[in-house]
Amino acid sequence: xxxxxxxxxxxxxxxxxxxxxxxxxxxxxxxxxxxxxxxxxxxxxxxxxxxxxxxxxxxxxxxxxxxxxxxxxxxxxxxxxxxxxxxxxxxxxxxxxxxxxxxxxxxxxxxxxxxxxxxxxxxxxxxxxxxxxxxxxxxxxxxxxxxxxxxxxxxxxxxxxxxxxxxxxxxxxxxxxxxxxxxxxxxxxxxxxxxxxxxxxxxxxxxxxxxxxxxxxxxxxxxxxxxxxxxxxxxxxxxxxxxxxxxxxxxxxxxxxxxxxxxxxxxxxxxxxxxxxxxxxxxxxxxxxxxxxxxxxxxxxxxxxxxxxxxxxxxxxxxxxxxxxxxxx
Numbered sequence: 001x002x003x004x005x006x007x008x009x010x011x012x013x014x015x016x017x018x019x020x021x022x023x024x025x026x027x028x029x030x031x032x033x034x035x036x037x038x039x040x041x042x043x044x045x046x047x048x049x050x051x052x053x054x055x056x057x058x059x060x061x062x063x064x065x066x067x068x069x070x071x072x073x074x075x076x077x078x079x080x081x082x083x084x085x086x087x088x089x090x091x092x093x094x095x096x097x098x099x100x101x102x103x104x105x106x107x108x109x110x111x112x113x114x115x116x117x118x119x120x121x122x123x124x125x126x127x128x129x130x131x132x133x134x135x136x137x138x139x140x141x142x143x144x145x146x147x148x149x150x151x152x153x154x155x156x157x158x159x160x161x162x163x164x165x166x167x168x169x170x171x172x173x174x175x176x177x178x179x180x181x182x183x184x185x186x187x188x189x190x191x192x193x194x195x196x197x198x199x200x201x202x203x204x205x206x207x208x209x210x211x212x213x214x215x216x217x218x219x220x221x222x223x224x225x226x227x228x229x230x231x232x233x234x235x236x237x238x239x240x241x242x243x244x245x246x247x248x249x250x251x252x253x254x255x256x257x258x259x260x261x262x263x264x265x266x267x268x269x270x271x272x273x274x275x276x277x278x279x280x281x282x283x284x285x286x287x288x289x290x291x292x293x294x295x296x297x298x299x300x301x302x303x304x305x306x307x308x309x310x311x312x313x314x315x316x317x318x319x320x321x322x323x324x325x326x327x328x329x
Contacts, residue, residue: 002037003035005146006037006147007040011047013047017199017207019191028079029074043084062304063300068286071287071290087312089315091138094134097141100168106131140158141165146180148179148181161179194240208294219276223241225238234261235261239261241272245271249278
């Protein structure tokens with residue numbers, strides 16, 4: 001028996017990094033292996049909300065991203081992996097839901113306000129960007145998902161979906177179950193420059209990086225800015241390298257490194273070598289599987305095509321129910 005239906009997705013941004021692995025993929029894999037009915041999709045229409053001026057990279061980004069999904073352990077035999085735009089029912093339900101969603105609900109969305117400021121170099125004053133939470137609601141409701149796994153910063157999006165579902169059900173009758181937020185707690189992953197790991201910052205360690213590339217990137221990571229010389233004592237609590245040790249290094253070794261850093265018994269170079277070794281040990285199975293899959297893009301697309309067909313069967317049924325409730329058949 002399924003524990004419930006899960007729905008989650010990612011915008012196709014290309015190759016994924018450690019932050020994506022720890023922030024989403026590990027949780028997705030756990031959910032699929034714990035008996036949930038999982039639907040994971042490529043949110044290519046969502047990519048248009050900020051990158052509509054240049055769409056040339058979307059297809060290649062889809063293949064790269066889903067290759068990382070599969071290499072990280074997502075199993076198309078256990079989860080439905082699909083592309084949003086191959087299930088046009090998402091768009092039709094989005095249109096229907098947009099008719100009942102007050103503009104004020106969208107304008108108070110905290111992410112909308114933040115991104116309008118952060119992405120000031122892009123023209124995102126579009127209807128599509130304002131209304132993308134309604135498309136997210138359609139993504140979730142079209143599969144009657146019971147749970148949506150998100151970090152705390154994404155919880156307002158799911159709450160808006162819940163409000164839209166309640167409003168639809170109030171007007172037209174009970175069609176959509178109200179999805180629950182499944183909060184996921186994951187560590188903040190710092191990049192090589194000490195900021196949050198991000199593709200846009202060019203500070204990321206990618207799942208596609210070879211062991212040699214991992215060593216090189218770790219070797220140039222910033223450390224405690226107050227530790228200038230090898231003989232200076234360090235403070236692991238402000239060191240981005242040690243923040244990754246907390247994730248990828250055993251507790252006993254962490255204790256030793258913490259003590260030796262504070263007493264200058266170990267230098268940053270040796271500390272980084274230990275981290276690089278642990279990262280490579282963790283990522284090697286993913287990297288090796290990815291190397292094989294990267295030679296078979298047609299296999300990746302075939303998985304997505306079949307998954308999209310399966311997703312569409314369910315989406316079509318839900319859409320018919322919604323239309324019937326609205327007396328639109």
